[in-house]
Amino acid sequence: MAVLDVADDAVSAEAETAPAVSVDNIDVRFGSGDAAVTALKGVSVDIPDGAFVTMLGPSGCGKSTLLRAIADLVPTAKGEIRVHGRTPEEARKSRDFAFVFQDATLLPWRSAIDNVKLPLEVGDPGPAHADPKELLDLVGLSGRENALPAELSGGMRQRVAIARALVTRPRILLMDEPFGALDEITRDKLNEELLRIWQETGTTILFVTHSIPEAAFLGQKVLVLAAHPGRVKEFMPVKLPFPRHLAMRDTMEFIEITAHLRQLLEEC
Numbered sequence: 079m080a081v082l083d084v085a086d087d088a089v090s091a092e093a094e095t096a097p098a099v100s101v102d103n104i105d106v107r108f109g110s111g112d113a114a115v116t117a118l119k120g121v122s123v124d125i126p127d128g129a130f131v132t133m134l135g136p137s138g139c140g141k142s143t144l145l146r147a148i149a150d151l152v153p154t155a156k157g158e159i160r161v162h163g164r165t166p167e168e169a170r171k172s173r174d175f176a177f178v179f180q181d182a183t184l185l186p187w188r189s190a191i192d193n194v195k196l197p198l199e200v201g202d203p204g205p206a207h208a209d210p211k212e213l214l215d216l217v218g219l220s221g222r223e224n225a226l227p228a229e230l231s232g233g234m235r236q237r238v239a240i241a242r243a244l245v246t247r248p249r250i251l252l253m254d255e256p257f258g259a260l261d262e263i264t265r266d267k268l269n270e271e272l273l274r275i276w277q278e279t280g281t282t283i284l285f286v287t288h289s290i291p292e293a294a295f296l297g298q299k300v301l302v303l304a305a306h307p308g309r310v311k312e313f314m315p316v317k318l319p320f321p322r323h324l325a326m327r328d329t330m331e332f333i334e335i336t337a338h339l340r341q342l343l344e345e346c
């Protein structure tokens with residue numbers, strides 16, 4: 079029950095507490111002149127502190143660009159982004175967030191635990207970093223600390239990437255289709271485990287996916303983007319209780335939520 083309270087509070091307290099990420103009317107453009115692409119236009123959204131927000135939208139609508147703008151990897155042409163009240167550059171320097179990509183991008187010559195330690199060797203890890211061994215336990219890889227990436231399955235490699243992202247204790251995890259390359263059963267398992275990790279760590283998560291059921295199952299809210307130019311179509315709360323279990327996907331409520339999301343995407 080405590081878990082349910084925490085999860086619901088993150089959304090209901092949205093109006094009262096400062097958001098983890100605040101995006102205010104941003105434009106992002108690539109290139110110039112005739113070749114210029116407006117990837118995002120007038121995008122505004124607040125990600126509540128501690129929330130799990132998923133992002134859906136047609137290919138090319140700017141989902142990755144929005145994550146990258148928050149992470150200070152692409153500049154904004156207009157508008158403002160604040161990450162816990164700071165600019166994306168300040169937040170990057172103080173390691174407020176970590177990124178997890180579709181491909182785990184582990185160093186092949188380093189063991190699982192040495193890959194997890196990597197961010198601690200780059201720059202100042204700060205005093206509050208997590209214990210790499212405990213993180214591997216958290217993501218379900220106890221006993222596999224010394225395995226090389228080539229000895230691990232795709233799902234296990236992605237667990238290592240999640241542990242690595244958490245080692246600096248970021249307040250925000252930015253995840254860009256992290257389970258997109260995995261088979262359905264492995265993906266389901268990692269979905270449940272990611273919810274558990276979110277509840278145990280209190281990290282704010284912004285998670286991009288192409289899967290409607292995944293967006294609905296994981297998210298307290300789903301941010302739907304439309305394309306050409308990339309803009310917010312809807313920021314929809316998912317009224318399903320926590321903790322969530324895979325069997326919930328067979329309920330009428332879940333089916334109605336995914337049907338609504340599908341309709342929104344068809345209109346994009």
Ligand SMILES: Nc1ncnc2c1ncn2[C@@H]1O[C@H](COP(=O)(O)OP(=O)(O)OP(=O)(O)O)[C@@H](O)[C@H]1O
Nearest residue numbers: 108109115117135136137138139140141142143144
């Ligand atoms: N570095 C770049 N240079 C030029 N154009 C870019 C760059 N990055 C993205 N774009 C363009 O910006 C738009 C949004 O791209 P983005 O990768 O954010 O889409 P997406 O929603 O993540 O798509 P997908 O679902 O396929 O991953 C696209 O038109 C893309 O071609």
Ligand SMILES: [Mg+2]
Nearest residue numbers: 141142143254
């Ligand atoms: Mg993308």
